[in-house]
Amino acid sequence: MRYLTGIVMLVLLTISTFLSANTFTNLNVKASKHPLLDSTVTFVLRDDITALFDADNRFVGDLPQVNAMMTQNSGLNDAEWYLLYLGQAISYQANGQSDLAHQAYEKATDYEANISESQSALPLFNQRYLLQSELYEQQEQFQLAYDQRDEYFDRMIIYYKGLNKARVEELKLKYRTETKQNNNELLKNQNALKELQLQKLAQRKQQRFYLTIVISLIILVFIVLIVRQVQVRKKLKVYAETDPLTGLSNRKVLFEKGARAVEIAKQEQKPLSVMLFDLDHFKMINDEYGHQLGDDALKVITKLAQETVRSRDLLIRFGGEEFIAVLPDATIEQAKAMAERLREKLAQYTPQAPLKNNSITASIGVATLKADMTLDQLIHHADIAMYEAKLSGRNQVLIFNSEMQDKSINCRRNN
Numbered sequence: 001m002r003y004l005t006g007i008v009m010l011v012l013l014t015i016s017t018f019l020s021a022n023t024f025t026n027l028n029v030k031a032s033k034h035p036l037l038d039s040t041v042t043f044v045l046r047d048d049i050t051a052l053f054d055a056d057n058r059f060v061g062d063l064p065q066v067n068a069m070m071t072q073n074s075g076l077n078d079a080e081w082y083l084l085y086l087g088q089a090i091s092y093q094a095n096g097q098s099d100l101a102h103q104a105y106e107k108a109t110d111y112e113a114n115i116s117e118s119q120s121a122l123p124l125f126n127q128r129y130l131l132q133s134e135l136y137e138q139q140e141q142f143q144l145a146y147d148q149r150d151e152y153f154d155r156m157i158i159y160y161k162g163l164n165k166a167r168v169e170e171l172k173l174k175y176r177t178e179t180k181q182n183n184n185e186l187l188k189n190q191n192a193l194k195e196l197q198l199q200k201l202a203q204r205k206q207q208r209f210y211l212t213i214v215i216s217l218i219i220l221v222f223i224v225l226i227v228r229q230v231q232v233r234k235k236l237k238v239y240a241e242t243d244p245l246t247g248l249s250n251r252k253v254l255f256e257k258g259a260r261a262v263e264i265a266k267q268e269q270k271p272l273s274v275m276l277f278d279l280d281h282f283k284m285i286n287d288e289y290g291h292q293l294g295d296d297a298l299k300v301i302t303k304l305a306q307e308t309v310r311s312r313d314l315l316i317r318f319g320g321e322e323f324i325a326v327l328p329d330a331t332i333e334q335a336k337a338m339a340e341r342l343r344e345k346l347a348q349y350t351p352q353a354p355l356k357n358n359s360i361t362a363s364i365g366v367a368t369l370k371a372d373m374t375l376d377q378l379i380h381h382a383d384i385a386m387y388e389a390k391l392s393g394r395n396q397v398l399i400f401n402s403e404m405q406d407k408s409i410n411c412r413r414n415n
């Protein structure tokens with residue numbers, strides 16, 4: 001029976017050895033660099049002691065070296081003592097010195113009590129159970145070998161749990177850091193986008209501003225051109241309608257405005273008269289004093305005539321030294337009175353030297369509108385009256401009458 005139990009234990013040990021060899025020894029865990037060491041290790045290990053083991057946690061030192069370190073005993077901590085005794089035990093085990101190996105393993109066990117669970121669960125430390133199990137197995141103490149191996153697996157589970165936790169924490173940290181970085185990056189991109197949008201907005205605003213200025217300038221230029229065009233037209237119209245010497249309206253205006261005034265007078269059945277005056281012997285002034293002085297005299301006469309007529313009257317330079325005034329709302333008597341005032345004004349006017357000895361007189365004819373008359377006929381009547389005034393000795397005002405017309409017709413026939 002005892003023999004059978006031994007065989008079962010041996011089979012179990014073989015299976016577990018196989019598993020441990022394939023599962024744990026190939027994990028390639030480096031105790032000194034492993035994250036578990038950084039986060040949960042109780043004792044820090046000296047480099048020369050960790051150097052006794054290779055990257056796969058195999059003991060690569062030798063017994064004299066280990067013994068020398070133990071003898072020096074320069075402030076070693078419990079974890080370092082543990083590893084030195086482990087190294088010693090492995091050396092003895094390799095030399096077939098089983099008892100000494102056991103003693104060294106036991107010494108290591110004593111120190112293990114002071115080492116944290118997480119540190120003693122590291123493969124570097126935990127391999128002691130596996131190695132001691134193998135020693136028991138060689139000595140056919142299968143129960144003890146089994147217990148050691150069982151302990152070895154329990155600790156490996158602790159180790160892997162810790163490892164997993166550390167990795168999860170590490171991943172969490174990595175994830176958080178990456179998320180933070182991504183968020184920062186996102187924020188940066190959003191800010192850059194905002195900045196770009198603002199720049200674009202500012203650019204559009206600027207473009208709109210320039211466009212508005214350009215359009216405004218174009219509109220302004222158009223307005224200026226139109227205003228100038230209107231002004232030029234106005235000026236041309238004024239030039240076309242104004243006598244340049246006296247500034248009075250010319251014949252063109254007489255036949256436009258005068259005709260309109262005649263129409264209104266007829267419609268409203270109101271009186272309208274005209275007075276036509278021609279300067280007497282004006283040729284003599286020109287001949288004696290020259291045209292320039294003649295021009296000056298014409299300007300003075302214009303001024304006197306303007307002072308005499310009313311603001312609603314239409315004063316026109318009709319010809320060379322001949323003027324006509326259309327007088328709306330004026331009866332023949334009112335027109336004659338106005339003509340008299342003008343004649344007197346001219347006669348009383350004393351010109352400046354060298355004309356001062358010459359008086360300027362005018363012969364004036366007045367006529368009034370009848371229901372069936374045109375402007376031309378009215379002017380013609382005034383002209384006949386003025387001509388009659390000339391014939392009658394000049395410097396006088398005559399009202400048109402039918403006898404004058406007959407006389408004028410006869411004169412034309414005789415001529």
Ligand SMILES: Nc1nc2c(ncn2[C@@H]2O[C@H](COP(=O)(O)OP(=O)(O)OP(=O)(O)O)[C@@H](O)[C@H]2O)c(=O)[nH]1
Pocket residue numbers: 245278279280281282283284286290291292293294295298319320321390
């Ligand atoms: N200085 C000047 N003289 C002008 C102007 N227009 C016409 N005359 C002159 O007026 C004179 C008119 O002469 P006439 O037609 O013979 O008439 P008058 O000498 O005034 O004699 P009566 O009309 O018969 O009294 C001419 O000498 C014209 O040269 C003008 O704009 N300036």
